[in-house]
Amino acid sequence: MVQVIDGKQIAASVIDKVKAASAALEAQNGVKTGLAVIIVGDDPASHTYVAAKSRMAKDCGFNSVQHTLPTGTSQEELAAIVKMLNADENIHGILVQLPLPRHIISEPIIQAIRPEKDVDGLNIVNAGKLATGDLETGLVSCTPAGAMLLIRRTHGEDLSGLDAVVIGRSNLFGKPMAQLLLNANATVTVAHSRTKKLPDVCRGADILVAAVGRPEMVKADWVKRGATVIDVGINRIDAPERGEGKTRLVGDVAFTEVSEVSQSITPVPGGVGPMTIAMLMANTVIAAHRSVGRALKIF
Ligand code: GUN
DSSP states (O other), X not given: OOEEOOHHHHHXXXXXXXXXXXXXXXXXXXXXXXXXXXXXXXXXXXXXXXXXXXXXHHHTTOEEEEEEEOTTOOHHHHHHHHHHHHHOTTOOEEEEOSSOOTTSOHHHHHHHSOGGGBTTOOSHHHHHHHHTTOOSSSOOOHHHHHHHHHHHHHHOSOOTTOEEEEEOOOTTTHHHHHHHHHHTTOEEEEXXXXXXXXXXXXXXXXXXXXXXXXXXXXXXXXXXXXXXXXXXXXXXEEOGGXXXXXXXEEOSBOHHHHHTTOSEEOOSSSSHHHHHHHHHHHHHHHHHHHHTTOOOOOO
16 A cells, blocks of 8 residues: 655644744743845736745744835846845844746845755755765755655655666756755766657656656656655646646656656655645744754754
């Protein structure tokens, strides 16, 4: 029987710890954890994600600030807001929702966020700490950190002898995911759209992590029997069976058929998605603790 990994439940246990940590910081140091989320433009999916992040931040007892900016916002205007938030001592985490509108060059904006407040783990300081195996003093990108927690719940801390394949090589997910797996002693392959014989590569994986953004691309015959499958995709597809104009969410993995061969698998929705928000809250309260010289371990 396949084990369906319950991301909602594991995320809820992280959120409980975040709430306790933020309450303790406020009681003992008089510091209210602050998260600022910036969104530019009117992409509906991004607005849904950002609203969920801001809501959860409030729920965790944080000072939750959202900057909602029009599509026409200039590079300089956005940079000025990041600069202001960098200097604001009530703000411990800054997240600029991606993707940004095309006329804005993302990289200088992301790199302008102070590493201590970079709760997305995208600053080169944080990316470099992860790459050199320093998991104690930096901040790790939320979705890979969340996916890793799900993998650890299945396999434990040490992945020695296990082959892991990550499909996707983005700075936000694929690269940090590969680093986390490598840190846990897995043997890691990073595959992507230019990989030759992708199904063959995937079939070698004891742990298969899919982050490609293509609905149900990973089929049962790509998956080794007994593998752990982590589905990072969130794709909205038409669902005429639910009525005219209806849609539904699916991952990058063909869930029903892959469930027949895998040992454990994350569902979409309810798998990695809730973990991303939980880890964002965790990174923010960790950053707030560090701002007063306190170390905090949540996971
Ligand atoms: N867009 C989709 N996922 C993310 C994320 O984790 N962080 C940011 N900043 N933007 C995103």
